[in-house]
Amino acid sequence: MSDVNEIATEQSETLVSEIKHFANELPYWGRFLVAKIFENQDIDDTVIDSAYELLLEDLGIKESQEHEDITFEDPDFTEGSYGTQVVFEKLENIEGVNALSERQQLLFDNKFTLIFGANGAGKSGYVRLLKQVFHSRSKETIQPNINEDTPKNVKASFSFKKDGTSLPLSYPTDEANSIFEQFAVFDGDSAQKYLKEKNQFTFRPSGLNFFGKYNTAINQLEAKLKEQIEQKDTDNNLEALFEGESDIKSFVQGVSKSTTEEQVAQYTPFSEVDKQKQEQVEKEHDELSVKVNSSKKEIEALEKLKALIQPKISEITALNAHFTTEKMDEYNKLITGLNAFETQAISEGISNFSTDKLKEVGSTEWKSFITSADTFAKKQNPDYPANDETCLLCHQPLDENAKDLISKYWTFIKSEAEQNLNTHIQTLTSKINLLKDLSFDLLKEDSVLGEWIKTNHESTFIIITTQLGVLKTLCGTITSALDKRETFQATSIEVKTDQLTALENGITTTIRQLKSDELLTKLTDLKKEKTFLLHKQKYNQHLSKVKDLVANLKWVDKANKVKYQKRKVTDTEKLLSNKYFNDEYVLAFNEICEELNGNFGITINHTGSGGTSFRQLELKGNSPSTILSEGEQKVIAIADFLAEMKMSEINQGLIFDDPVNSLDDDRKEIIAKRIAKESTTKQVIIFTHDKPFFHHVSNAVEQLELSFKNHMIESIGKVYLDNSPRIEAKYKNTEIPTGYLRKSRAAAPEERSLILAHGFASLATCYEYFVKNNMLRSIISPFDKHIKLSKIKEIKLDNDFSEKFVQYYGNVCDLKEGHLPSDSYSNLEINSDLLDEEINKLNQLKEEYKNI
Structure with missing residues (x-):
């Protein structure tokens, strides 16, 4: 085994052992998934479903079962049916x-x-x-x-x-x-x-792809658990079943993951005794409701009456204010003052205008006439009467006596006595109008308050309406005297409101008594008991829903505590990737950059996510x-x-x-x-x-x-196929001219000469290739920018070979033109045998050159 293969085997074994170490630290459901991946099984729905059941056991959602221990043999990381060759x-x-x-x-x-x-x-x-x-x-x-x-x-x-x-x-x-x-x-x-x-690294040591597969399996498992959480993590809508308020409804509203079975069972069962008690309470509640509802209507009516009394007291108080002793003195003083200002006005001016020609001088009509004349005159001329003015009525010229009389009229109008008189007249008129507009019919029999007082407190109604009638008579006496501008003698009258206040206080007391009645308290207690028993009945009817809600909340709470350890997967993958792949990749990249003359200072930033390297x-x-x-x-x-x-x-x-x-x-x-x-x-x-x-x-x-x-x-x-652009490498040997030789032997005479010309031309190119690439050792190249003079020492020649080479090459150059310029070839026919002979000569020269 080569050194490279030994290193690769050693690294593969180390990588596998570290992956197995990672797998052994996983919870049982994780080791189950790893085992399937190690066996190169597809992680299908069946595998995920099995892992899901194991996950529920790990979370305490499902009762734990006995399972065989999982041990890992060397994993099969083969991916697909890849061929080695x-x-x-x-x-x-x-x-x-x-x-x-x-x-x-x-x-x-x-x-x-x-x-x-x-x-x-x-x-x-x-x-x-x-x-x-x-x-x-x-x-x-x-x-x-x-x-x-x-x-x-x-x-x-x-x-x-x-x-x-x-x-x-x-x-x-x-x-x-x-x-x-x-x-x-x-x-x-x-x-x-x-x-x-x-x-993303598409090609990596197959062992590192384990993390991507494991992470994918986790994502499938997570999606399945998340789907179940979403189904179970629903809003608590049970409170909608319970109308009204009770301890049971408050309990249902507060149901949580911490609710115990004992707490759920505290309102069970709804027994026969509870049912009989419920019927009794409902009967008592309904009977009492009729009585309480009657009291409620009475309270509502009294509250409406009470709301009307205080405004009525305010109206009577305001009416009394017009007929106090002080007010009647004020009315008499107004008449006295008016008479005094009239006497003063007459004494100060009206006597100056007395004449047998006019009646009622000094009357109100007379005063209005001269006041209007003054206003109209000012529209003609602010200084009227001036020189050459005419009378406003007859348009006759005004003499000096007439002008003097008009000036006296204007002075009279502006006098203080007259102005005071006018002010008192306006005040008197306002008082008379105010008194005439007063209303004394404050307790109408057809009004709500008036009818109730007359019906329930007739003496009070008679007293108040009688006093209001007397006050109305007094008001008539006063307004009549004022109209005549005469003083009067009268005693002040006050309509008493204390009786209305007493009525208001009495209503308040009655309302308070009605509201504090034991009936209301008892009705409230009966309603609470009725609601509680009804809620208890519904609670037992929907007990399964309450239990399901509590169970789901506990299920979701445990499920949300799941730890998939995705960060650990990514971190481990990144660590092992750096250790067994990334560093080698960087080394390979740098070596290739060196070979390509591409050392530009490139760095490679490695990242990992979801068991995948980038x-x-x-x-x-x-x-x-x-x-x-x-x-x-x-x-x-x-x-x-x-x-x-x-x-x-x-x-x-x-x-x-x-x-x-x-x-x-x-x-x-x-x-x-x-x-x-x-x-x-x-x-x-x-x-x-x-x-x-x-x-x-x-x-x-x-x-x-x-x-x-x-x-x-x-x-x-x-x-x-088997074609390429015309390049010199094709002329390394004599295959091309030999091809033309074969074509020429099968060609008709009229085509043969052209084919042979191409054959000799290609043979000449073979000579040129041999010189450049064999004799000159690639010192020059049509695609190179530089002449490689360092290779000149590799050239080898002798005189006999050189002379023979030049002679043979010259013959081929002559023949490639399709005719014989030399006399020695004048009777020689250009044929296929001649091309064959020249091809053999070049091949002989190549063999001779090897031995030089």
Whole structure:
């Protein structure tokens, strides 16, 4: 066994032992799941159901049973029916993939296959199909041929050889076959995902995949338990069964996970004695309710009456205020003052206007007339009467006597005596109007309060209404005197309200007595007892619901204490992944970066979640895609892809689609050599449109002395097997001119000369290849930027060989033109034998050169 295999075996054993140690620390239900995973069983519903029952026992929800102890043998981590030696041999019968030509066939070498196709030739259609079938980080939806009215479904035939046995598969019928997982595709789109995204490790030591499987099983178990919790963790709606309040309802409202069986049983049973007592209580309650309801109506009526008395007292008090001794003195003083101001006004001005020509001078009408005249005159002229003014009535000119008389009128109007008189008149008028508007009918017989007082307290009603009548008469006397502007003699009268207050107090006392009646207290007690007995009856009717509620609450409480230890799963997976995989992956990645001349300081950030590992490429905390050039990004992505495939235990083949786009020639050559190196351990298939890269890969595979195939794709997917772009490696030997030789012998005379010309031309190219790659030891190359002068020491020549070589090469150059410029060949016919002779000469020269 090799050192590498010994190390791998040692690590595998250590990884297994640590996984077993992790499993032995799990609860019984967890060990049960682990055992099924170790046996490589499907974790189906039956397994989950069994684990669920064990989980309920662990939580104390279900009574524990005796179970056999679980011991772990070495687990079977085999995943799927993977082959240890798998070769992708053939792809054919493709239908429904873009506009690819049908009935095409691609044959693959078991080591290396190089397929050339120019842009637009259909190469990408084949790659999309392979990405869909094999592992790829950038699967694409395959579009049908839009030029067809009824596009065909995607189909293809794949031929493999698995451990020496042929295995034909079809897509999509057999897409679940594990063989398809053993090949991986890398292209430009997947390169960006390797650079920019956090990628899950798809290929890892199979033992590490245990944690993902175990975590998936836990999630299934958790979902089942959660579903049961949701069904049992319902709201407590039992209180809706109990109308009213009681100790039983309060108990039901407070039911919790802590409620005991004794507490549940405290209100059971509802016996025959309880039933008889319930009937008796209901009868007493109904009879008493009739009496209490009557009292309630009486209380309501009294409260309404009581509410009317206080406003009525306020109305009478307000009415009394108009007829006090002070108020009657005020009325008489108003008349006395008015008379005095009238006398003063007459004495101060009206005598000046007395004349036999006018009657009633000084009367109210007279005063109104001159007051209105003053107001109207001011509208004509604020200084009226001024010069040249006319009379407002007759429009005759005013002499000086007339003007003097008008001025005296204005002075009279403005006199203080007259103004005082006017104020007293307005006050007197207001008082008269106020007294006339007073209402004395405050206890109407048809009002609620008046009717009740007259019916229940007639003497009080008569006293108050009589006093109100006397007060009304007094009011008439006063208003009559005031109208006549005469003083009067009267005694003040007050309508007493103490009797109304006494009635109010009596109503209050009656209400208090009614409310404090023993009937109400007894009715309340009977109602409580009635409600309690009714609730007890319903409680026993729904006792099973109460028990179920308590049981569910206890069930949910225990279920919520479950510990799945997901963090422990993730932490253990991460620890073992770092120990047995991540570090090796980083080492492989760095080695490949070194080979690809890609040491850019890339770091790999590892994370874990749910038993699954992820990686993220970073460059000083940034995504490489934001820092590196496009070529450098491609190098890092290829290194990541190759490192992951190197760590895979199942990968058998790598497929690349134009892995060197936008790279310089030096990078292309480096990557070509590294990918060619993969073909020493895996099957490698490359699709490319890049001729320099095609050249570099071909040379690299040749130098490794590996078998390989070359194909070309043209015309939207048409395949030309065993064809490739014209490159110098084809002229390493004389197969091409020999092919023309065979064609010439079978050709007609008119075609033979042209075929022979091609034969001699290709033979001349064979001479040139021999000089560059054998004699000059690859010092120069059409795809290299530099001349490799360090290899000049490897050149070996002697004079005889050189002279012979130049002579033979010159002959071929002459013959490739299709005629004989030399006279010595003038009668010589160019035929197939001549080409055969020249081919043999070159092969003899090659043998001679080996011995120099």
